[in-house]
Amino acid sequence: MGKIHEVVKWPEPVLAQKAAPVTVFDSKLKQLAEEMFESMYVAQGIGLAAPQIALSQRMFVIDVSFKKNPDDRLVFINPEIIARKGKQVEEEGCLSLPEIREKVERAAWVKARAQDVHGNWFEIEGDELLARAIQHELDHLDGVLFIDRLSRLKRDLVMRRIRKMIKNGEW
Numbered sequence: 051m052g053k054i055h056e057v058v059k060w061p062e063p064v065l066a067q068k069a070a071p072v073t074v075f076d077s078k079l080k081q082l083a084e085e086m087f088e089s090m091y092v093a094q095g096i097g098l099a100a101p102q103i104a105l106s107q108r109m110f111v112i113d114v115s116f117k118k119n120p121d122d123r124l125v126f127i128n129p130e131i132i133a134r135k136g137k138q139v140e141e142e143g144c145l146s147l148p149e150i151r152e153k154v155e156r157a158a159w160v161k162a163r164a165q166d167v168h169g170n171w172f173e174i175e176g177d178e179l180l181a182r183a184i185q186h187e188l189d190h191l192d193g194v195l196f197i198d199r200l201s202r203l204k205r206d207l208v209m210r211r212i213r214k215m216i217k218n219g220e221w
């Protein structure tokens with residue numbers, strides 16, 4: 051097992067940055083992907099983007115079945131969404147915003163393209179939770195958190211809650 055990386059929380063500046071493309075596909079990148087899965091499992095998440103471990107690189111991992119189905123273990127490098135359809139509004143959380151859960155509007159279905167750890171391009175389609183996870187994690191690469199997609203009023207309420215938790219040493 052590789053290194054377990056600490057997940058950084060809002061308002062860590064790296065979370066608000068636009069991440070840089072990955073250009074080197076070597077054994078270190080493969081190792082990093084493994085470490086991201088392990089770090090994500092330890093943190094009890096189903097998705098983890100590189101900026102969340104303070105690496106500003108366009109890369110994330112997803113496992114919507116949380117270890118139950120090996121086929122669900124997905125690595126996305128330099129991803130982009132090339133098609134989207136419909137609308138879903140479901141509750142979302144984020145390892146960088148512990149305890150915060152809010153309903154967020156997302157596309158119901160997406161088609162994405164990305165590179166794997168070897169640099170090979172692939173396409174993937176997903177709906178429901180997978181579509182939501184892809185959109186959520188891709189946002190991280192552009193410095194966007196799910197709270198940035200809430201109404202101004204909702205976002206202000208969440209911010210107030212977080213500031214209170216920070217003040218009380220609960221964050």
Ligand code: NI
Binds near residue numbers: 146
């Ligand atoms: Ni997140």
